[in-house]
Amino acid sequence: MGMIGGGPGAFIGPVHRIAAEMDREIELVAGAFSSDAARSAAAGEVYRIDPARAYSDVAAMLAGEAARDDGIDFVAIVSPNHHHLPAARAALAAGIPVLSDKPMTATLAEAKELAALVAAAGLPYGLTYTYSGYPLVREARARIAAGAIGTVRKVVVEYPQGWLAGEAAGKQAEWRVDPARAGDGGCIGDIGVHAFHLAEFVTGLAVTELLADLGAVVPGRALDDDCTVLLRFANGARGVLLASQIEVGELNGLRFRIYGDKGGLTWRQEEPNTLILNRLDGSSEVIRAGTGLLGPDAAARSRTPGGHPEGYLEAFANLYRDFAAQLRGEPAPLLPGIAEGLRSMAFIAAAVAASRARAGWVTLDI
Amino acid sequence: MGMIGGGPGAFIGPVHRIAAEMDREIELVAGAFSSDAARSAAAGEVYRIDPARAYSDVAAMLAGEAARDDGIDFVAIVSPNHHHLPAARAALAAGIPVLSDKPMTATLAEAKELAALVAAAGLPYGLTYTYSGYPLVREARARIAAGAIGTVRKVVVEYPQGWLAGEAAGKQAEWRVDPARAGDGGCIGDIGVHAFHLAEFVTGLAVTELLADLGAVVPGRALDDDCTVLLRFANGARGVLLASQIEVGELNGLRFRIYGDKGGLTWRQEEPNTLILNRLDGSSEVIRAGTGLLGPDAAARSRTPGGHPEGYLEAFANLYRDFAAQLRGEPAPLLPGIAEGLRSMAFIAAAVAASRARAGWVTLDI
Amino acid sequence: MGMIGGGPGAFIGPVHRIAAEMDREIELVAGAFSSDAARSAAAGEVYRIDPARAYSDVAAMLAGEAARDDGIDFVAIVSPNHHHLPAARAALAAGIPVLSDKPMTATLAEAKELAALVAAAGLPYGLTYTYSGYPLVREARARIAAGAIGTVRKVVVEYPQGWLAGEAAGKQAEWRVDPARAGDGGCIGDIGVHAFHLAEFVTGLAVTELLADLGAVVPGRALDDDCTVLLRFANGARGVLLASQIEVGELNGLRFRIYGDKGGLTWRQEEPNTLILNRLDGSSEVIRAGTGLLGPDAAARSRTPGGHPEGYLEAFANLYRDFAAQLRGEPAPLLPGIAEGLRSMAFIAAAVAASRARAGWVTLDI
Amino acid sequence: MGMIGGGPGAFIGPVHRIAAEMDREIELVAGAFSSDAARSAAAGEVYRIDPARAYSDVAAMLAGEAARDDGIDFVAIVSPNHHHLPAARAALAAGIPVLSDKPMTATLAEAKELAALVAAAGLPYGLTYTYSGYPLVREARARIAAGAIGTVRKVVVEYPQGWLAGEAAGKQAEWRVDPARAGDGGCIGDIGVHAFHLAEFVTGLAVTELLADLGAVVPGRALDDDCTVLLRFANGARGVLLASQIEVGELNGLRFRIYGDKGGLTWRQEEPNTLILNRLDGSSEVIRAGTGLLGPDAAARSRTPGGHPEGYLEAFANLYRDFAAQLRGEPAPLLPGIAEGLRSMAFIAAAVAASRARAGWVTLDI
Structure with a gap:
């Protein structure tokens, strides 16, 4: 998995990372965490990924990962709302499935554009309505x-x-x-x-x-x-x-x-x-x-078991589990x-x- | 206190009785509990009042009580909404203060009429918004x-x-x-x-x-x-x-x-x-x-003291306490x-x- | 009912009074609220009883009430523990049933003595284990x-x-x-x-x-x-x-x-x-x-009805209701x-x- | 991390795995999950580790891992209580730090023996008193x-x-x-x-x-x-x-x-x-x-952030975080x-x- 957004100070990036990895089906290996190269590198360090895979823009990540044998299988978009469409568009264009934080995009018009792009790409697309x-x-x-x-x-x-x-x-x-x-x-x-x-x-x-x-x-x-x-x-x-x-x-x-x-x-x-x-x-x-x-x-x-409380991170991880199933071609009808x-x-x-x-x-x- | 309504099967009549008497400032002594004489008598028995003071209509109660030295000092109206205005009108006409269950009347027009009657009568009027x-x-x-x-x-x-x-x-x-x-x-x-x-x-x-x-x-x-x-x-x-x-x-x-x-x-x-x-x-x-x-x-x-729970009846009794204060001429600004x-x-x-x-x-x- | 104890500053006296009267089967009409005559009179005023029936000792109350046509039918003992036995003894000797605050007495020896007195008297005796x-x-x-x-x-x-x-x-x-x-x-x-x-x-x-x-x-x-x-x-x-x-x-x-x-x-x-x-x-x-x-x-x-909370006073009143039943000769097997x-x-x-x-x-x- | 115990049907094995990996400081890479080779292999598959690193006894794991460049840095012992001492003894003898499920051992005598072994080995030892x-x-x-x-x-x-x-x-x-x-x-x-x-x-x-x-x-x-x-x-x-x-x-x-x-x-x-x-x-x-x-x-x-509930797995992960700190030589005074x-x-x-x-x-x- 590659992450888009989630740089220093963002609460939701680490949440996605933990949730994605909880069931050991997914591993965070790359990220375009911030458009500022230093900040993206700093985030990569926090996430303990290979420094070479902390990119400062989405295009660079998609290109860099495409060039690797062990490149990413999907991206998780966790940046502010107005980045959702361009990030998803770029990923889909590169043949990369998308799991996106909600809302889908910043506007309804953008959402319709993205719906068309997903339909055309025929790639998995999920939305983390966590609850x-x-x-x-x-x-x-x-x-x-x-x-x-x-x-x-x-x-x-x-x-x-x-x-x-x-x-x-x-x-x-x-x-x-x-x-x-x-x-x-x-x-x-x-x-x-x-x-x-x-x-x-x-x-x-x-x-x-x-x-x-x-x-x-x-x-x-x-x-x-x-x-x-x-x-x-x-x-x-x-x-x-x-x-x-x-x-x-x-x-x-x-x-x-x-x-x-x-x-x-x-x-x-x-x-x-x-x-x-x-x-x-x-x-x-x-x-x-x-x-x-x-x-x-x-x-x-x-x-x-009952009485051992689970919480927000585990709920989030259930969405990643659904998405992982979808990536394997299995049905996951409850994933938004x-x-x-x-x-x-x-x-x-x-x-x-x-x-x-x-x-x-x-x-x-x- | 005389009660209007509160006959057999009514939940709110006994509640008013208990609330009224809780602080021992008020005693239920008469009632027009039902327009059916037998039912009113039965209610009177349940409330343990003098059988002679269980009336089958409001007018009879007001007349009967006016004729006694120890007649009622106010009425509590606990009948269904459409009775509120006529009951209050009769009581006020007889110079008797009114404590009424909510809502004030069945309609806004009636409420305005009652407001005018109360203003004209210059008598205490309270509404039991219990909570x-x-x-x-x-x-x-x-x-x-x-x-x-x-x-x-x-x-x-x-x-x-x-x-x-x-x-x-x-x-x-x-x-x-x-x-x-x-x-x-x-x-x-x-x-x-x-x-x-x-x-x-x-x-x-x-x-x-x-x-x-x-x-x-x-x-x-x-x-x-x-x-x-x-x-x-x-x-x-x-x-x-x-x-x-x-x-x-x-x-x-x-x-x-x-x-x-x-x-x-x-x-x-x-x-x-x-x-x-x-x-x-x-x-x-x-x-x-x-x-x-x-x-x-x-x-x-x-x-x-704290930890000894009070509930609905005690809250209700607080309104009666306020009304009793009003009857004595003391201020009770929080009584509706x-x-x-x-x-x-x-x-x-x-x-x-x-x-x-x-x-x-x-x-x-x- | 006559009360023994429950003078100024006692929390439990007013609780007994409210509980006793809640179901309108019992009325507080007399009391030996305090051994200090002025304090007992003050308490009687707070309880709104006839000033002549606010006594300053138990014996006086029992004698005074025995002399009345409308004398008390039982006593409620709400004084501190060491008064429980003498008060109950006096009441039983006067043929008056007893409802007592718990514990029964100050010591087990006293309790055994009281048990014998109750058995000999053949009078109702109840204990307000409120809960x-x-x-x-x-x-x-x-x-x-x-x-x-x-x-x-x-x-x-x-x-x-x-x-x-x-x-x-x-x-x-x-x-x-x-x-x-x-x-x-x-x-x-x-x-x-x-x-x-x-x-x-x-x-x-x-x-x-x-x-x-x-x-x-x-x-x-x-x-x-x-x-x-x-x-x-x-x-x-x-x-x-x-x-x-x-x-x-x-x-x-x-x-x-x-x-x-x-x-x-x-x-x-x-x-x-x-x-x-x-x-x-x-x-x-x-x-x-x-x-x-x-x-x-x-x-x-x-x-x-459900959702209209009852609390401590209503629980207490249930014991008085049981005791009233006992006074009428009805069974009340759950009253302690x-x-x-x-x-x-x-x-x-x-x-x-x-x-x-x-x-x-x-x-x-x- | 290598796991000892945690084979099929054990609740606590997956809990340790998730907790260990939550902060991405630790990775489960090997295990002696069961003394039955087939069951250990099955567990390894569930945990998605390299099949070659699913061992059927502790000694084999310690030897196998010692022979690798990327061998384990510590073991987590999650087997029933009577295995705790032998497993810990073997690990310490091999120079491998131990994080153990509680209780420390099956008996106090064993615990004293283990305490001496740990002292002699001078290696980190932690106990997951999860709460x-x-x-x-x-x-x-x-x-x-x-x-x-x-x-x-x-x-x-x-x-x-x-x-x-x-x-x-x-x-x-x-x-x-x-x-x-x-x-x-x-x-x-x-x-x-x-x-x-x-x-x-x-x-x-x-x-x-x-x-x-x-x-x-x-x-x-x-x-x-x-x-x-x-x-x-x-x-x-x-x-x-x-x-x-x-x-x-x-x-x-x-x-x-x-x-x-x-x-x-x-x-x-x-x-x-x-x-x-x-x-x-x-x-x-x-x-x-x-x-x-x-x-x-x-x-x-x-x-x-507040209102996004954390639970049992996150609490457990906090102990692993402490232990990881200890492995790095940092103080972790609250780890049992x-x-x-x-x-x-x-x-x-x-x-x-x-x-x-x-x-x-x-x-x-x-």
Whole structure:
């Protein structure tokens, strides 16, 4: 694997590296970590890769690796959003599969361009909507598909954070509040889209309509930092998506509550090893990761027995495991890819446009 | 105290009785518990009152009690919503103060009529928005007023229930889903209005605009059973109000999270003895009821030391304590009354109308 | 009801008054609240009783009330431990039934004397081991009796508090750390005995052997403030009882975990409305108060629907309800009485003696 | 790194592999995974190592690796307890450092022998007491060392599990209940010793006396499966250690509560990213992993920002990181080694002997 982005100060680069290598199917061997050669070299040193394989631009990496017998088999794109399309385009042009951090691109137009490029290239393309890698998220999806809560009627998905409540500092914040680098969406594109993907992933239902109310709460901010989006799903189910980055004290509180006519399921990312199933008869079941209560997909994606908590890195690693399977030509139907990426970008675009226009309900069709 | 409503099968009558008498300032001595004489007598027996004082209509009770030396000093109205106005009107006409279950009346027009009657009568009038009686809710209000979280920016108030997810049964459900008895609002009037009141009570801010999306999810239901309302507060703060009665597995999950530019406060009714204060510097404080950390109002409304849980009945009793103070001519500024009732009814009316018309944002001015 | 003790500054007096009156079967009408006439009168005023019925000693109350047509039907003894025997003796001699705060008396010898007096008098006698009044504690007892967890193998009952960790202050602490007034046991008699009773109550099993390690941790303290007691039950089950009053940050953390060969049950007093049942197959059930999942005894002792939390005062009121039934001649088999009181006093005596002697395992037979 | 043990069906082998490689300082390249050649080869395939480096005995591995330029730098011993000494002896004899799963050996006598061997060899030796690798465990240690709770007075450390409550099945259970392979201690040696180490690690205090009550609850079991141990620490602090493998519904519930004269700290392994600090003034602080509230050691051992949960594998990886530092000659004072191993083995031996003899309090000196 070669990494694009993930230079000094980026949180997500090391996360990708650890996740990629956790199951020992993938090894980080090269990277275009930064456009600054010294910084890329420094990152390479931290990652303990061969110094010759720490490149300062994507083209150089693709060329350099193509020239090697042991060159990279795919790239992981972890740079800010506006780099996603050009990086993916270059990799695909070089015949290299792509696993990309979300969102797919900075804009919907770019996403459509990338979809066409992937289709033309016929190469694997995956998107790391990390939270869909949690075993109990997959268990929730499987249980809903199997009818455990009946027909889905109501979806509440929330993603509260508080780290942008004050004057944001550091590399993580900088590009996220800059329209030129993050795209049109701030909070909605950074985390709202995770919540959107999770809602569709777990329910197996497409959002068909939305009403968005995005706000820029912190004075002087150009992009939204607090989002409320009302949803309608294909089966008529009602939904609410809340995402915010100004909710002081919230760390990474992604969670969902999904209700059908026979039951309800609730899950929280910050305590990811417990899933609660409530039934219409008043009974409640606590489903714990790593136990015999899990279905095959969730069981196969737990690395430890019950009570030995797994977390974010292990969830992330489950996506890499899916991608590795895809590279070997095996099916990995739960790994998000182009279809999910396009829907996500359409969601961001629709939410941003509808909120600006105070447009009320708009359709989401892609 | 004389009770209006609260006959056999009603949950709320015994709750009012216990709450009223908890601090031994008030005693239930009479009631028009049901319009059916036998049922009213039966209720009177359950409440252990003098059989002669179990009346079968309000007028009879007011007349009968007026004729006694030890007649009632006020009435508590706990009947279904459409009885609230006539019962209050009769009591006020008889010179009797009123403590009423929420909502104030079945419709906004009725509420305005009642407001005028109360003003004309110059008598105490209170509304049992129960949840504002919890000591830690008052602590939250006091802390926000004192600047603990800075300027309020965001309010999330949720009230999930699940008991109307199936075919509802029993007396509790029957009138709540019938427009003739409940008024125009179903879930929004039954529990959404609690959430609305709590949001204004705790923040000290008025809601000025709202966007409502009310749905009737269970097939065949005439009134809303699932509500999402976006809010704007007078200072520009953003808000979301979620209320539902079809969320399977939720019992009475009222809760709020309020964020300012310096901190955040979270509270849940089902674990009412804990309040969490998060600060911008990343620190979190756990404030527990009955401890020395409480301010004077909350401390004065805790009856047990920390760790000896108080609950719903004690919160309810705090409202009766406030009302008793008012009857004695003492100030009880936190007891909801006409102003809060009018705002609540205006909220219901605006939400119902705006949702039906898919009107987008509407103003709330009263 | 007449109260003995509960004068100004006592926490437990008002608790008894509220609990006694909650179901409107009992009314506080008289009291010997303090041996100081002025203080007893002041207390009577706070309790809003007829000033003529606020007495300054027990004998005066018993005589005064006997002379009235509407005299008291029983006394509630809420004074410090060393008053329990004389007060009960006087009441029984006057033909008045007794409901007493725990522990039964200050010493085991006194308890035996009282047991004989009660037997001779043939009058109702109850002990307010409050925590056995919680609906979910009774549900746990009923479930275990019905075999829900199979044969009980292991009992862990804990009662952590922290309020005596520092230099204790106030009336509550004063007599509890004084051997002359509290008896030989400090923490063991004040709260350890609650844990002991709960263990026997919920399992339906008698403790037959114990090994006690009591310590006086805070410098200068004459009585134990931190207790560990190992237990063996009649069926051979193993047990551990932990009680402490020096665990900083703990408020009133009484809890139990009971394990059998088919399941386990856990409950915490500070969140008393939830009981967890774990089964050998790995499944977990959450049982919530006020819902249709409760058996008849627990259901009959819940006053509110699920999600409307009940707490300490309601649990206490359930004991008064049992006692009222007993006064009417109805069975109330779950109300603790002489038998439970004797066992509790024997437990305290055995634990104190065994710990002082570093005696290892001793038998508990009474 | 070469692995000893960890063949097919072993849970702990893959855990060591992932933990070792997480920070990319270490790579698993060889193994004597099983004494059965076919099984060792199969394991090697699962671990994706060079087939030539999957050996069927330790001697062969040590010889084979010594003959390579890129031979192993250390061994990780993850086999059942009775293999620990011979495996370590062989490695040390070959000049190879050792990182060993706990307990150090099967018996105290073996442990002393190993201690002498390590001293003679002058080679790094580490023990994976995993739970001491959690960032918040280290934070707790650092806070206590810095005086956050004052003088430690009371320690409660618990390790409930339930997986041996029934007829145990599978490879994990088999050797743990067999004295020939597990040593004299069952539950006490398997998990009780984790709790013991954690108690000493976090408090920085040595246990000086203990009173042990070990039981074999499940019929037919030769080794203890339920343990209660009372403790005294060097400063006079009182302690209780509870460990059990028959508590149905408990997964891996290791936790501690530590109280001093100024505060208390609580932590639970199953929710490892939260540490609670209570202070004598009644205030409570919630310390969350990955936030700016952590001291330098804990901060350096968190790989993700707050709210992105880390778990068991990351804690384990922190021990490997410490060991890698030690291999490079850097200090890693918090990695358990010979001293901690000896104390742990002495603890097991003392507990087993004292319990069998019903000996009461015994001293623990080593």
